[in-house]
Amino acid sequence: MNMVDTINKHLLQAPNxxxxxxxxxxxxxxxxxxxxxxxxxxSTLYPSLRHExxxxxxxxxxxxxxxxxxxxxxxxxxxxxxxxxxxCFIREVLEELEDLxxxxxxxxxxxxxxxxxxxxxxxxxxxx
Ligand SMILES: [Zn+2]
Ligand SMILES: [Zn+2]
Numbered sequence: 001m002n003m004v005d006t007i008n009k010h011l012l013q014a015p016n017x018x019x020x021x022x023x024x025x026x027x028x029x030x031x032x033x034x035x036x037x038x039x040x041x042x043s044t045l046y047p048s049l050r051h052e053x054x055x056x057x058x059x060x061x062x063x064x065x066x067x068x069x070x071x072x073x074x075x076x077x078x079x080x081x082x083x084x085x086x087x088c089f090i091r092e093v094l095e096e097l098e099d100l101x102x103x104x105x106x107x108x109x110x111x112x113x114x115x116x117x118x119x120x121x122x123x124x125x126x127x128x
Contacts (some may be wrong), residue, residue: 017072019085020065029072031080035089042113047096048103048106056096 016025036057043050064084071081090111097107110116 012122017025017070017083019088020083021088022085024085024087025065026072026082026085028086029074029082030076030086031066031074031082032061032084033066033080033091034074034076035086036061038114039093046102046106049100049106050096053093053096054101056099060092060096084113087116090116 017029023044032057036054040050040054043053066083068081068083071083074080074082075091078083094107094110097110
């Protein structure tokens, strides 16, 4: 197989789409709809928070472009296309949590639940 074939094959198998917000490659595309569902599951632990948070997230979902052609299909639902990475989405949720002034422990638990890597570069840039 020649070089061009190899590259084409690679592109077909692993399209390297970038997040609209942080411009990092989306390696594990999970769409905002599926992520919102995860947040929903997590928030059942905190019914009053859930009551405030979920309408905000639904509102946020409306602002996200989905099903654009230059993005990868969600590995969970295989329906929506993902133009932003889960880090950026989770960070958005975190901002909502801050807005709602939830306490540190809940935020920490939230980050643990989503296995959120605080060392992710785009997040680090925001902190430092
Ligand atoms: Zn991102
Ligand atoms: Zn999905």
